[in-house]
Amino acid sequence: MSTSFIMGHVSLALVPASLWGVYVFGWRALLVLLVSIAASVLTEGILCRITSQENTVTDGSALLTGLLIGMNMPPAVPLFIPVVASFFAIFVVKWTFGGLGANWMNPALAGRVFVFMSWTGGMTTWTLPGKLGRIGALDTVTGPTPLGSLKTGLMNGIDGITGPLQLLAGEGVPVTYRDLFMGNIPGCIGEVSALLLLAGALYMLVRKIITWHIPLSYALSFALLVWVFGGNRYGLGLFHGDVLFHLLSGGFMLGALFMATDMATSPITNRGKLIYGVGCGFMTFLIRFFGSFPEGVSLAIIFMNIFVPLIDRLIKPTTFGVAKAGRKAKEEAR
């Protein structure tokens, strides 16, 4: 295994979900992906040249960052936005902190959040998924994402509504669980197909590139919070949240499987990874349910990135031959 092997295979695992984005949103989506990748790789290459350092383009890390940025863009985004996001990710977030492995924040996510704050309009114009036979049609229709509709719908009042699916139907944008799972919803290019993202993550697990600790602890903690408190906003009391809807919508799958698992910006021990995952789940819940943004995954992960050095300082591997004081006392008592 090598660095370029890891970067290459993570990128490979992302390809099916990206292609699905191109399939439902049209050729424009492919253009966004390619522009993002080109901008990232070019920024990396130029920085290597300027600083006369060893060429690090071939380690595949810049390509992966570019792909992730592209997947986090709406299909109709003005093309300068992914370029700025890529430049910000590679130059500010990665290079100024020392390059590969030394950045403390996930570059792709930081790039996305940066342009989201700067050009919110361009970053929130969503293309409706095309009917499957109508690829690349010019008459692109736009509309809100399910999570976006949810936020506005909740503000309009919730009389007699018992959950997100019913609320969305009432707003005139009905979706089914199947739509959410397959990716037949508006959203970022690479985040809509839960199915293909799960398949990609499974591939990474089999290849031993990631471990289960972060995705599972993230998903379980988030699901638990949604289940317990999610029904509250519909006046249903505890234990009535729609877990499935929240796991399948927005950037959760892409975030939990591919962004939170970024090696450089997640804890190094397995126990640390569990803590980090639970923290991501908690923050995602807080932002989605109590924040002003419809979506909380990117911010939650970046927020938890801050705690990674702290977690790594506190959680240490169990050293051989260094018995914990308690265990030793117990043995002596025996």
Place this chain on the structure above:
Amino acid sequence: MTESTEIRTAALPPVALIPLSQHIGAPAKCLVQPGDRVREEELIGEAAGFVSANIHSSVPGTVKEIREIFLPNGMKTQAVAIELSGEFSRLGKESVKEDWKSLDLDSIRNRIREMGIVGMGGATFPTHVKLSLPEGKSCEYFIVNAVECEPYLTSDHKLMLTRAGEILEGIEIVRKLLNPEKVIIGIEANKMDAARHLQGMIDRMGVKVEVAPLKVKYPQGAEKSLIKAITGREVPSGKLPLEVGVINANVGTCFAIYEAVVYKKPLVERLVTVSGGAIKNPGVFQVRIGTTIRELIEECGGFTEEPEKIISGGPMMGFAFFDLDTPVMKGTSGIVALTKRDVKRSRMTACLSCGKCIAACPMGLNPTKLYKFLDFEMVGDAAGERLMDCVECGSCAYVCPAHLPLVQMFRVGKGEMRKNAQK
């Protein structure tokens, strides 16, 4: 590669080059001068202190010169060059067997010391020191290390298949010295033929020895890992196995103890695996100490291609030879010549913090953190992260996708720490 071959006897070296420091501890004091005649097995270096070992001539002949040589681990030592001539006193003759059971404990221990026996697994710690229990300590387990977990090496495996009886008798000698409650031979489950052979011999001899097949998992043969696997006990950080009531020794050492005590034979030869992709006819050889590795490799038909690296010991923990005229020593378990393909390394990149090294470390250390500390020359901080607990097994470097030279860095760091401790 060498599993199915017979043990071959290597040709005698025309000039045996015998280092005076082949063990951990003080180098032996030289007893000969150029021009002196020496007999086979004559004492040529006398142990200088308790933690030291005697050195004997492996061939009869004339001392040609005494010069300084470099060993693969980077140490310098004096070596005696003996030009082969004259008659062998033991080789080719019937040796007289002595009934060791009538000897008292001190005579046995003395004989082990006199015959210059050291740990044959590679650590070369003087055996008489290991087998002297400090006042008030007792040995619960005597564990025989037959794991041989390094890739390529098969010397111990071969020894068990051909000399099981002798090994077991060596173990009985140790039993007399240590009086342990249990004697267990730890062996990796990929050598079940040897395990069955040993078990058969144990039954025939009626000795109380257990054979414990262990999971094939590098570094199962590392002392502390082996003790944990067999007894479930963890040797405390910075302490010796005796702390948890264990003494262990390599199978090869048990065989050497047998020969020393029963035949009064000093450690002048050993089994050496010569293997690796660059060796034409790999094999296990019975080799006289002082034979150069050049001679041994020639005996294997030479190289198939220019080797990229020749390693003393196994590929995971061994040191690279930088001179083919380096002699085989008491601790040389193998010579592995690797081709360019074998040692092909991908480019080194920065650490990705993937954590694979942590998962791989048998000692539960944080290799990447140690590396970063040492990279910034923060030796004290590395010590705080238990650098000295590193057993240099190489598991971390093996899994590292960034291909960082982790073990090399740790060796340098440990050297620094030892230097600082001496100040």
